[in-house]
Amino acid sequence: MAVFSHISRNFCWLPAAEPGVSWGRVLAAGFHQLPKVSPWERRRKGDGQVTGILLRSKQRQPLPEGHGQTQQQPAPNTPGSVRALPGNRVKSLREMPGPSTITNLVEFFYRDGFSRIHEIQQKHTQEYGRIFKSHFGPQLVVSIADRDMVAHVLRSEKSAPQRANMESWKEYRDLRGRSTGLISAEGEKWLKMRSVLRQKILKPKDVAIFSGGVNEVIADLIKMIQTLRSREGDGETVTDVNNIFFKYSMEGVATIFYECRMGCLENEIPQKTVEYIEALELMFSMFKTTMYAGAVPKWLRPILPKPWREFCRSWDGLFHFSQIHVDNKLREIEAQLERGEEVKGGLLTCLLLSKELSMAEIYANMTEMFLAGVDTTSFTLSWATFLLAKHPDVQQMVYEEIVRNLGKSQVPNAEDVPKLPLIRAVLKETLRLYPVLPGNGRVTQDDLIIGGYFVPKGTQLALCHYSTSYEEEYFSAAEEFRPERWLRKGNMDRVDNFGSIPFGYGLRSCIGRRIAELEIHLALIQLLQKFEIKTSPKTKEVKAKTHGLLAPGDSINVKFCDRN
Numbered sequence: 001m002a003v004f005s006h007i008s009r010n011f012c013w014l015p016a017a018e019p020g021v022s023w024g025r026v027l028a029a030g031f032h033q034l035p036k037v038s039p040w041e042r043r044r045k046g047d048g049q050v051t052g053i054l055l056r057s058k059q060r061q062p063l064p065e066g067h068g069q070t071q072q073q074p075a076p077n078t079p080g081s082v083r084a085l086p087g088n089r090v091k092s093l094r095e096m097p098g099p100s101t102i103t104n105l106v107e108f109f110y111r112d113g114f115s116r117i118h119e120i121q122q123k124h125t126q127e128y129g130r131i132f133k134s135h136f137g138p139q140l141v142v143s144i145a146d147r148d149m150v151a152h153v154l155r156s157e158k159s160a161p162q163r164a165n166m167e168s169w170k171e172y173r174d175l176r177g178r179s180t181g182l183i184s185a186e187g188e189k190w191l192k193m194r195s196v197l198r199q200k201i202l203k204p205k206d207v208a209i210f211s212g213g214v215n216e217v218i219a220d221l222i223k224m225i226q227t228l229r230s231r232e233g234d235g236e237t238v239t240d241v242n243n244i245f246f247k248y249s250m251e252g253v254a255t256i257f258y259e260c261r262m263g264c265l266e267n268e269i270p271q272k273t274v275e276y277i278e279a280l281e282l283m284f285s286m287f288k289t290t291m292y293a294g295a296v297p298k299w300l301r302p303i304l305p306k307p308w309r310e311f312c313r314s315w316d317g318l319f320h321f322s323q324i325h326v327d328n329k330l331r332e333i334e335a336q337l338e339r340g341e342e343v344k345g346g347l348l349t350c351l352l353l354s355k356e357l358s359m360a361e362i363y364a365n366m367t368e369m370f371l372a373g374v375d376t377t378s379f380t381l382s383w384a385t386f387l388l389a390k391h392p393d394v395q396q397m398v399y400e401e402i403v404r405n406l407g408k409s410q411v412p413n414a415e416d417v418p419k420l421p422l423i424r425a426v427l428k429e430t431l432r433l434y435p436v437l438p439g440n441g442r443v444t445q446d447d448l449i450i451g452g453y454f455v456p457k458g459t460q461l462a463l464c465h466y467s468t469s470y471e472e473e474y475f476s477a478a479e480e481f482r483p484e485r486w487l488r489k490g491n492m493d494r495v496d497n498f499g500s501i502p503f504g505y506g507l508r509s510c511i512g513r514r515i516a517e518l519e520i521h522l523a524l525i526q527l528l529q530k531f532e533i534k535t536s537p538k539t540k541e542v543k544a545k546t547h548g549l550l551a552p553g554d555s556i557n558v559k560f561c562d563r564n
């Protein structure tokens with residue numbers, strides 16, 4: 001009874017239910033999200049003031065920006081509000097605004113929207129509000145570009161959140177008798193693998209042991225920068241820094257995952273490695289284009305066979321690559337055991353010895369994590385370098401902090417990073433301006449009411465991080481590079497601004513976050529100790545483009561000048 005009166009107070013009337021959705025489900029969705037307000041609190045505030053069924057007590061606190069400034073809550077009943085105020089009815093998806101199928105077709109296929117997904121996110125948010133729907137063929141997607149709604153969705157997650165329909169990934173794995181990995185797995189299988197892997201790499205202290213290996217790679221990165229700039233007329237400019245950071249990231253993840261060096265950063269790269277890199281680069285680029293293979297329905301494949309064929313070919317290559325390394329390591333361990341030696345090692349050794357995952361699961365996870373760990377890190381390093389070159393004042397502040405705490409040449413390790421809040425702030429601000437994943441997905445596992453709309457279980461959501469990252473209401477002077485906005489007392493890891501969550505949030509967030517942070521922080525610290533990064537006459541304005549990930553749209557060219 002109490003529940004019923006609560007709901008009736010908050011809903012003056014109920015929506016026309018979606019086809020196939022009963023009013024009972026709408027009520028249940030509301031009940032599921034009742035605010036956690038104690039009877040005592042209700043009496044104190046007066047029952048009438050309980051403002052909406054969506055407003056959890058946690059979400060009512062103002063969400064501060066990075067450095068503790070209090071941000072304004074979105075006004076009730078604006079597109080940004082998650083509230084369903086008394087007097088407001090819950091609306092159905094049919095009433096949700098959004099671009100028509102034809103508009104999307106023109107935008108994506110005629111105007112090459114696939115390379116501007118981040119801009120389209122912003123454009124549609126401006127046109128339709130912070131929650132809108134789009135149709136991609138038969139697929140309905142509800143896009144959310146409001147930090148409070150994003151927070152609400154992610155905080156309502158169950159134990160095994162689902163990101164998107166991974167049917168094509170699963171189909172390939174079934175076809176080849178392979179396992180799913182962390183990115184493609186769902187439900188119980190995902191939970192099992194995640195619980196094994198999270199114990200090994202999810203905390204900063206878990207990945208601290210990789211500092212030594214990563215620092216060796218950084219030493220090679222610095223040598224390579226010196227070689228490359230010596231080939232330029234001014235002796236200082238390095239063109240297309242992403243190329244070198246790609247090699248750095250690949251070498252870094254190979255060191256961490258496969259416990260071996262590949263020689264990507266050597267002056268004379270072994271021919272075998274050159275072929276390897278070329279094959280991998282091709283695979284990564286092919287992989288991106290074939291991402292769309294899943295969009296071609298099965299029945300169309302006999303007429304349009306290429307995307308699916310390419311999709312399978314690129315996965316074959318990726319699996320083959322990791323299988324070679326996993327098998328090498330396995331043989332090494334077996335030989336050590338035969339000789340009666342003690343076996344010590346990193347992540348892969350640990351997985352092979354513990355047998356918590358099957359061999360097929362190890363192959364799949366090494367493949368998917370390797371894939372997830374290269375471009376993400378290299379793009380972010382490229383953008384960070386670009387931003388530091390364009391903001392010498394910020395660079396000077398960061399450099400001074402490094403010198404104050406570590407001196408001009410002390411090689412840092414993971415334990416040193418917390419002493420350098422500015423370097424962490426540089427990474428956070430870089431990822432706010434250039435979130436590698438400009439949008440993320442979730443499939444709702446319950447009926448939810450979001451922004452006043454009834455969103456049935458099983459709906460594909462697109463969480464528009466790029467849009468929210470540039471929202472003036474969440475980040476003052478949002479267009480500007482201001483790392484200091486992230487400085488604050490206490491734990492910098494705490495998420496209290498869902499406007500920028502570049503690694504996602506919650507149970508299904510990025511498992512490689514600590515690895516990426518380690519690789520980026522240690523590299524930036526040492527690059528700044530060694531060089532002053534400056535713009536060069538060859539530095540152009542570089543805009544972002546989307547190619548699956550948010551990538552630099554052109555080559556980034558900057559000077560690496562020796563520090564005195």
Ligand code: HEM
Nearest residue numbers: 182369372373376436437502503504505508509510512516
């Ligand atoms: C700057 C670097 C990186 C960024 C910005 C990034 C971002 C993300 C994001 C946004 C997600 C989705 C999270 C969610 O759905 O809530 C994700 C998932 C994932 N990332 Fe990263 N990532 C980065 C580096 C890495 C690295 C180095 C690895 C390698 C270990 C990695 C492995 C993964 C995996 C395996 C998943 C899927 C996790 C799961 O579904 O359980 N990422 N990443």
